Amino acid sequence: MFTGLIEEIGRLKQTGRQGEAMLLTIEAKTVMSDVQLGDSIAVNGVCLTVVAYDKTSFTVDVTPQTYRHSNLSAMRSGHPINLERAMLAGGRFGGHIVQGHVDTTGVIAERRQEANAVIYRILPADRETMRYIVPQGSITLDGISLTIATADEESATVSIIPHTLQQTALQYKGPGDTVNIETDVLGKYVDHLLKYGSRSATGSGAGGQRGGMSASFLADHGFM
Template identity: 40%
Template sequence: MFSGIVETMGIITQLEIINGCKQFTISPQSVFNDLVVGDSIAVNGVCLTVTQFTDQSFQVTAVPETLRLTNLDRLTVGSKVNLERSLTLNRRIGGHYVQGHVDGIGQILEIKNDASDAWLVKISLPEKLSKYVVPKGYIGLDGMSITVIESTPEWFTVTFIPHTQAVTITHQYSEGDMINIEVDIMGKYVEKLLGGYANAS
């Protein structure tokens, strides 16, 4: 479980393809000094397992299904990624509950300057996810907990403030880029509960 508050950015320093899987070696800008093998870490919002680590880097592996459903397959050596370690019980949740299970990929359709150097960004929305995205609701984008501004069945908008641009990979976004999307899990639970109630009736 994660909060959607990016701890630091990392850079892909090595990439190997092993039996159809991709093994990434990632060097975080702020060193993680408490990693152990088996830890969960969100890489662009995708929950992956630490398999090896050193003082300066760690390794994770993405299986073919993960590569198919996320933007990790587009990463190359030198790519920057958002990183967040899993939550601990004594830590504030500044964003919202994020599982690290990406629901789909959206494409950046438009980037416009907003007030105070913020960006107003329009992102395409897979049809199957549109019912879970609501104005002023939470959404996970490349592992970032972001508030939705406007939503339609085909797209939604968000704002990236200057601070977010400075401490995450949003500063390198451009129109046409693909972004990992995780919708708020609470909407899924409500849907399932209401579905059970309707069936019982």
């Protein structure tokens, strides 16, 4: 699990490809201080496992599933990459719950200055993702924990403070560039439970109605 607070900007050193499988070697400093084989590191918001490392870089595998659902497939040598190690159990929780499981990619449709902030408008590739994007809620873009400023049926905006821009690879991105999107895991679980509870399971081995949460259940118990 991660918090969405980027620790450093790494650089892609080398890429190995075999079809939709990749092997990425990333140069870094901060995250190398205590790296071990099998560690989880969020690479542009994608939770990946360290399979090799030396004093200045680490290597991770990218599976076809991750290749198809993230912007890692477009990475080339020299690209800046947001990095965050997995959260320590005793650490401060400064961002929000981030799994490193990308839902979809998005295209930056607009980048504009607003006083001391930079506004990014994002168009998700999968428009169904917009159901989980709530104004003033949380979202992760390329591994960065951000607050949603506005949202409509097809896009969302975030407001970036100078510190966040300076400390992340988002500073190098503008209109036409892609970002990895992970929506709030709590919203996804609630949505799934509502769907799960509204379906019958008469065709299942156990038979009868499938128990679970539903809109009527929430209303009956004072939650709606």
